[in-house]
Amino acid sequence: MKLESFELGTKIGKEEYAEALPELRVALLNAQFDLRKAGFSVVLLLAGDDYQGVDELVDVLHEWLDARYIDTEVFLRPTDVERERPLFFRYWQALPPRGRVGIHVGGWAVGAVRAEVLDEGTPESRAQTLRHVSGFERGLVEDGTLLLKVWVHLSPKEHARRRKSGKRPAGAEDEEGSRWVWEQPAEALRAAEDFIEKTDTASAPWWIVEGTNDRHRNLTVARALLEALEGRLGSASEPESSAGLAVRLPPAPDVLGNVDLRAELSRKEYRSQLDDLQDRVRKLAIEARERRVATVLAFEGWDAAGKGGCIRRITRPLEARDYRVVPIAAPSELEQAHHYLWRFWRELPARGRIVVFDRSWYGRVLVERVEGLARDDEWLRAYEEIRDFEEQLTESGAALAKFWLHIDPDEQLRRFRAREQTPYKKYKITDEDYRNRDRWDDYAAAVNDMVARTSSDSAPWHVVAANDKRHARLRVLEETCNALESALARA
Amino acid sequence: MKLESFELGTKIGKEEYAEALPELRVALLNAQFDLRKAGFSVVLLLAGDDYQGVDELVDVLHEWLDARYIDTEVFLRPTDVERERPLFFRYWQALPPRGRVGIHVGGWAVGAVRAEVLDEGTPESRAQTLRHVSGFERGLVEDGTLLLKVWVHLSPKEHARRRKSGKRPAGAEDEEGSRWVWEQPAEALRAAEDFIEKTDTASAPWWIVEGTNDRHRNLTVARALLEALEGRLGSASEPESSAGLAVRLPPAPDVLGNVDLRAELSRKEYRSQLDDLQDRVRKLAIEARERRVATVLAFEGWDAAGKGGCIRRITRPLEARDYRVVPIAAPSELEQAHHYLWRFWRELPARGRIVVFDRSWYGRVLVERVEGLARDDEWLRAYEEIRDFEEQLTESGAALAKFWLHIDPDEQLRRFRAREQTPYKKYKITDEDYRNRDRWDDYAAAVNDMVARTSSDSAPWHVVAANDKRHARLRVLEETCNALESALARA
Numbered sequence: 001m002k003l004e005s006f007e008l009g010t011k012i013g014k015e016e017y018a019e020a021l022p023e024l025r026v027a028l029l030n031a032q033f034d035l036r037k038a039g040f041s042v043v044l045l046l047a048g049d050d051y052q053g054v055d056e057l058v059d060v061l062h063e064w065l066d067a068r069y070i071d072t073e074v075f076l077r078p079t080d081v082e083r084e085r086p087l088f089f090r091y092w093q094a095l096p097p098r099g100r101v102g103i104h105v106g107g108w109a110v111g112a113v114r115a116e117v118l119d120e121g122t123p124e125s126r127a128q129t130l131r132h133v134s135g136f137e138r139g140l141v142e143d144g145t146l147l148l149k150v151w152v153h154l155s156p157k158e159h160a161r162r163r164k165s166g167k168r169p170a171g172a173e174d175e176e177g178s179r180w181v182w183e184q185p186a187e188a189l190r191a192a193e194d195f196i197e198k199t200d201t202a203s204a205p206w207w208i209v210e211g212t213n214d215r216h217r218n219l220t221v222a223r224a225l226l227e228a229l230e231g232r233l234g235s236a237s238e239p240e241s242s243a244g245l246a247v248r249l250p251p252a253p254d255v256l257g258n259v260d261l262r263a264e265l266s267r268k269e270y271r272s273q274l275d276d277l278q279d280r281v282r283k284l285a286i287e288a289r290e291r292r293v294a295t296v297l298a299f300e301g302w303d304a305a306g307k308g309g310c311i312r313r314i315t316r317p318l319e320a321r322d323y324r325v326v327p328i329a330a331p332s333e334l335e336q337a338h339h340y341l342w343r344f345w346r347e348l349p350a351r352g353r354i355v356v357f358d359r360s361w362y363g364r365v366l367v368e369r370v371e372g373l374a375r376d377d378e379w380l381r382a383y384e385e386i387r388d389f390e391e392q393l394t395e396s397g398a399a400l401a402k403f404w405l406h407i408d409p410d411e412q413l414r415r416f417r418a419r420e421q422t423p424y425k426k427y428k429i430t431d432e433d434y435r436n437r438d439r440w441d442d443y444a445a446a447v448n449d450m451v452a453r454t455s456s457d458s459a460p461w462h463v464v465a466a467n468d469k470r471h472a473r474l475r476v477l478e479e480t481c482n483a484l485e486s487a488l489a490r491a
Numbered sequence: 492m493k494l495e496s497f498e499l500g501t502k503i504g505k506e507e508y509a510e511a512l513p514e515l516r517v518a519l520l521n522a523q524f525d526l527r528k529a530g531f532s533v534v535l536l537l538a539g540d541d542y543q544g545v546d547e548l549v550d551v552l553h554e555w556l557d558a559r560y561i562d563t564e565v566f567l568r569p570t571d572v573e574r575e576r577p578l579f580f581r582y583w584q585a586l587p588p589r590g591r592v593g594i595h596v597g598g599w600a601v602g603a604v605r606a607e608v609l610d611e612g613t614p615e616s617r618a619q620t621l622r623h624v625s626g627f628e629r630g631l632v633e634d635g636t637l638l639l640k641v642w643v644h645l646s647p648k649e650h651a652r653r654r655k656s657g658k659r660p661a662g663a664e665d666e667e668g669s670r671w672v673w674e675q676p677a678e679a680l681r682a683a684e685d686f687i688e689k690t691d692t693a694s695a696p697w698w699i700v701e702g703t704n705d706r707h708r709n710l711t712v713a714r715a716l717l718e719a720l721e722g723r724l725g726s727a728s729e730p731e732s733s734a735g736l737a738v739r740l741p742p743a744p745d746v747l748g749n750v751d752l753r754a755e756l757s758r759k760e761y762r763s764q765l766d767d768l769q770d771r772v773r774k775l776a777i778e779a780r781e782r783r784v785a786t787v788l789a790f791e792g793w794d795a796a797g798k799g800g801c802i803r804r805i806t807r808p809l810e811a812r813d814y815r816v817v818p819i820a821a822p823s824e825l826e827q828a829h830h831y832l833w834r835f836w837r838e839l840p841a842r843g844r845i846v847v848f849d850r851s852w853y854g855r856v857l858v859e860r861v862e863g864l865a866r867d868d869e870w871l872r873a874y875e876e877i878r879d880f881e882e883q884l885t886e887s888g889a890a891l892a893k894f895w896l897h898i899d900p901d902e903q904l905r906r907f908r909a910r911e912q913t914p915y916k917k918y919k920i921t922d923e924d925y926r927n928r929d930r931w932d933d934y935a936a937a938v939n940d941m942v943a944r945t946s947s948d949s950a951p952w953h954v955v956a957a958n959d960k961r962h963a964r965l966r967v968l969e970e971t972c973n974a975l976e977s978a979l980a981r982a
Contacts, residue, residue, distance in 0.1 A: 041828075084785075084841035086887040092836035097828030127618045128886060135879040142872065143830045294575075337532075337588030339634045345583035350575035381633060388626040395619060396577040 001196050002455040003049075003189060006208040007155040008253045012215040024222055025064050031229040032065050035099060038233055040144040042101040044225065047109040048152030049159070049188055051178030053211035057152065058105055060218045061225075071096045074105040087111070088132060098144075108133050109149070109195065114180045116191040133199055141203045146232050149204060150221055151196060152211040159185045190457075197456060202381040207250035208452075224250065249380065252452035256444050259406050261467040270470040274313070277477040282317040284484040285354065289322055292351035293491050294398040295484060298360035301405030302443075303433050304415040305466045310405065310476045311356055318354065328359040340364050340374075340382075341389055348393070360402075361386060365450050370442045383453040394458040399487030401479050402459065404447060405466040409440055492687050493946040494540075494680060497699040498646040499744045503706040515713055516555050522720040523556050526590060529724055531635040533592040535716060538600040539643030540650070540679055542669030544702035548643065549596055551709050552716075562587045565596040578602070578620065579627060589635075599624050600640070600686065605671045607682040624690055632694045637723050640695060641712055642687060643702040650676045681948075688947060693872040698741035699943075715741065740871065743943035747935050750897050752958040761961040765804070768968035773808040775975040776845060780813055783842035784982050785889040786975060789851040792896030793934075794924045795906040796957045801896065801967045802847055809845065819850035831855055831865075831873075832880055839884070851893075852877060856941050861933045874944040885949040890978030892970050893950065895938060896957040900931055 035042065044061075048054045058072060073094035082090045088108070096102030112129055115121060121129075140147050154162075163182070181188040200206045209220050265273075288295060297314070299307045315323055326347050335343045341361055349355040364382040368374035374382070394400055407415075416433060419425040436443070455461045462479045466472035526533065535552075539545045549563060564585035573581040579599070587593030603620055606612060612620075631638050645653075654673070672679040691697045700711050756764075779786060788805070790798045806814055817838045826834045832852055840846040855873040859865035865873070885891055898906075907924060910916040927934070946952045953970045957963035 081841070085839050086883040086889075088883055089836060089839060092833055095829060095833060097825060099828065123615055124618070125886075127615075132879060132883055135876070139830060139832070139876055139879075142869075145830075334588060337590065338586060339630060339636075341630070342583060342586060345580060348576050348580060350572065378633075385626070385630055388623060388630075392577040392579055392623055395616075398577075 001200060001453055003153045003193055003208060005255060005452050005455055006153055006210055006253050008258060010216050011213045012219060017215040020219060028064050028226050029066060031226055032069060034233050039098055040146055041096045041098045042146045043104060043140060045104045045107045045109060045149045047106055049181045049192055050152040050154045050211035053152045053217060054105060056214060057221060058103060064222060070101045070103060072103040075107050088136060113191045113195045117180045117184055117187045130198060137204045146228060147204045148228055150207045150209055152209050154211050156185060158212050201384055205250055249449055252448040255448050255451045255463055256406055259463055259465050261408055261465050263465045263471045264468045265470040273474050277474060278317040280481045281477060284481055285318050285322055287488060288484055289352040291491050293487050294349040294351050295354040296393060296398055296400045297480060298357045298402045300359060300362050302407050302412055303436060304412050305405035305407045306469050306472055307358055307405055309469060310473050311358060313473045313477060314480055323354040325356045325358060328357060362450060366446050369446050370439055386454055390459040397491055399483045400459045401483035402461050403476055404461060404463045405472055406463055407466050411467045492691060492944055494644045494684055494699060496746060496943050496946055497644055497701055497744050499749060501707050502704045503710060508706040511710060519555050519717050520557060522717055523560060525724050530589055531637055532587045532589045533637045534595060534631060536595045536598045536600055536640045538597055540672045540683055541643040541645045541702035544643045544708055545596060547705060548712060549594060555713060561592045561594060563594040566598050579623060604682045604686045608671045608675055608678045621689060628695045637719060638695045639719055641698045641700055643700050643708060645702050647676060649703050692875055696741055740940055743939040746939050746942045746954055747897055750954055750956050752899055752956050754956045754962045755959045756961040764965050768965060769808040771972045772805060772968060775972055776809050776813055778979060779975055780843040782982050784978050785840040785842050786845040787884060787889055787891045788971060789848045789893045791850060791853050793898050793903055794927060795903050796896035796898045797960050797963055798849055798896055800960060801964050802849060804964045804968060805971055814845040816847045816849060819848060853941060857937050860937050861930055877945055881950040888982055890974045891950045892974035893952045894967055895952060895954045896963055897954055898957050902958045
């Protein structure tokens with residue numbers, strides 16, 4: 001998961017904040033009161049690259065909740081007692097009993113990320129720790145604990161601004177505090193992303209919260225806690241099996257809402273750039289063939305967003321033997337008789353080849369989710385499955401880029417109408433296309449979740465403004481070149 | 492898991508075999524026929540250090556099942572198509588559709604173990620592969636696949652015998668066949684144990700089958716397959732969620748049944764050895780204190796098996812400040828409000844100290860399982876949780892030994908009666924002790940499972956014949972010394 005996708009600069013004003021607080025605080029206290037008689041505990045792991053923000057958040061939560069029923073533990077330098085025992089001793093000690101809230105500040109998350117940044121131990125020992133983290137979290141969840149993991153994030157720009165301001169945040173002097181972030185911000189963010197990606201599961205997903213605006217941060221976390229608590233209190237307190245526990249996906253940033261759809265390009269500008277980019281694609285494809293680097297491009301987007309046109313602009317400069325376009329429709333009977341990823345594995349390119357997927361494995365978290373073709377537990381765990389699938393692809397050396405072509409509903413309607421007027425495009429429009437428009441908001445939410453939970457450095461999502469087709473095509477060509485270049489650089 | 496615990500030399504005679512076959516084969520065919528209309532697939536992963544045994548087994552299964560509905564794939568040297576793609580491409584390709592049985596010979600298991608033995612790739616890449624194995628297996632199970640993993644094992648003695656016989660087994664010449672086992676049997680077994688331990692989960696447990704007697708091997712695997720298939724066919728074919736799938740624990744070898752309880756020691760012999768061993772314990776404890784190595788001893792056993800007496804023989808030569816005995820009874824209210832492992836984490840010794848648990852975390856898979864105090868899914872996953880817990884202990888450098896003191900029911904009754912005659916021991920006997928005797932067989936099965944699934948090199952179980960108390964005490968002292976010595980050697 002890219003922390004970057006959560007950098008939206010959301011701000012909440014003083015008034016809005018003051019207005020929201022009274023009700024929120026009463027609800028929190030009520031939920032906490034009900035928790036005391038419920039058969040489960042709450043563990044809130046508060047971590048982040050914004051050390052000071054985490055610190056302030058803890059104070060706020062202590063103020064808003066009934067502090068008598070909170071067990072807070074700030075994990076700084078291990079004590080003598082802790083150093084004498086296995087690493088997880090301290091985390092076990094700090095676990096709250098059923099009925100109480102435990103706030104773990106830093107905890108196993110910051111410990112593991114810091115070890116990576118400071119190169120503590122060996123790669124093997126750190127891999128072991130990661131396995132123990134998974135086991136620990138799974139154990140808690142299976143035991144009925146409501147585990148919430150919050151990462152408070154600041155953009156690199158905000159980190160730089162604070163560093164320049166000369167005002168060192170609390171803990172910046174301290175090796176166990178935030179010195180590792182203060183001194184190596186880029187490494188810290190990379191290690192954090194890696195850790196978050198490897199520990200983000202369907203039953204214990206990470207909530208990434210931007211820390212730039214403290215009111216936004218406080219409200220977001222408190223509301224998340226409240227919602228999760230109320231959701232859990234509302235369900236059976238003694239589930240038949242641990243898998244029965246409802247899991248809610250943390251809210252994703254509104255990536256689509258933040259796309260600037262006004263981008264436009266003149267025909268002339270387009271022509272000249274198109275030639276250059278297609279030339280670049282051709283050369284890179286030849287190099288990839290020679291150096292045996294596979295390429296996978298996945299296209300998703302609204303109906304009529306122009307996927308086909310983009311794909312044609314990419315394949316035109318390629319040699320026919322080098323690429324294959326795989327259109328993905330509803331699965332065949334044989335495909336339905338397999339795991340949903342099976343048909344995509346089958347289509348993976350050999351080294352040196354290019355496969356372009358026109359729609360992809362993301363159908364699982366888009367159409368299958370929205371149309372109820374997959375159960376909640378199925379699409380919820382798909383993020384992790386897809387990350388693992390793509391990781392195997394890129395570990396094997398392949399270039400991978402994923403595109404969401406974004407248009408607005410008005411533009412879509414215009415295109416539908418235009419297609420109906422064009423004889424050779426008429427077949428492209430069906431009643432279903434119109435029906436899908438009714439679920440625009442559901443699809444938008446699914447796209448936001450998808451982008452937030454499956455973007456990574458080696459498998460990035462490109463959300464492309466596509467109201468202007470020329471702009472979209474160039475952007476797609478450019479990112480395809482970038483993907484190829486970075487895979488070739490790694491090869 | 493120690494492969495050694497499965498080396499029992501079980502043999503099945505020709506007649507017994509011939510008698511069992513007809514019914515078994517009809518049942519297999521019927522189950523396979525029903526599978527065709529069921530909504531799930533079966534994947535049978537057949538691997539092992541007995542390459543030839545696996546080979547023969549595949550032939551037998553093809554004969555006994557309807558081969559038209561089996562997809563068998565023998566994973567030898569990757570083909571060109573496979574080498575061009577990520578490692579798991581071949582395993583995905585070979586997955587059967589719902590309604591069919593897929594037999595994966597070697598598969599991801601042998602691939603990973605061989606990579607470890609031959610030092611292929613880097614430790615990091617092998618750790619990655621292990622993560623992908625977990626993801627792959629979990630994905631299959633969550634998708635509804637009935638995943639059965641069988642490891643056919645030969646004892647080192649049998650391996651040596653076959654090597655000496657000069658008759659190279661099939662595949663021994665071939666790097667992708669069994670050359671890695673043939674040439675490095677000790678490394679192969681160690682790597683296999685490690686892999687099995689790390690991939691043995693509650694939803695996809697490993698079935699270890701001894702390959703020495705081919706009739707025993709064939710019957711065991713065929714019966715396991717049949718039982719699993721029938722169990723699954725009998726349950727709802729479309730489960731609400733993947734966690735609803737019934738999982739059966741593979742049968743464990745009858746370790747208790749194979750203990751020779753006749754071992755006896757004269758008082759004189761006992762005296763002299765006791766002094767020596769206690770002297771050794773004292774010296775090792777001093778060295779452990781100085782070199783800051785922690786020690787954990789866990790005692791389990793039948794009621795009246797003599798745990799207390801053994802513990803006293805160990806603690807007597809120790810200095811009071813160095814050790815602590817922790818008696819484990821029913822959990823307190825606070826302990827019950829936590830994860831069951833919580834109270835054991837709290838009691839872990841500091842470096843250089845010794846903690847002796849009189850009963851332990853194994854209560855989860857013993858009394859809680861047998862008395863129904865834990866749900867099936869709870870105690871089933873406990874094996875993995877306990878292995879992770881003990882791994883963290885030994886990774887931190889601690890010495891760990893676990894004892895099951897074994898007596899037979901007659902001896903227990905004699906001791907109960909004797910206690911009732913002895914005023915100061917009378918308090919030790921309650922009605923509950925008598926009630927527990929009624930469930931002797933259930934407890935014995937639980938002990939066999941426990942020993943099979945939680946023994947490892949660094950955390951071995953010692954099943955001690957305890958009808959003769961003197962013999963038991965010396966054996967416990969000796970294994971305690973061994974545990975300390977091996978931890979000190981690693982320190």
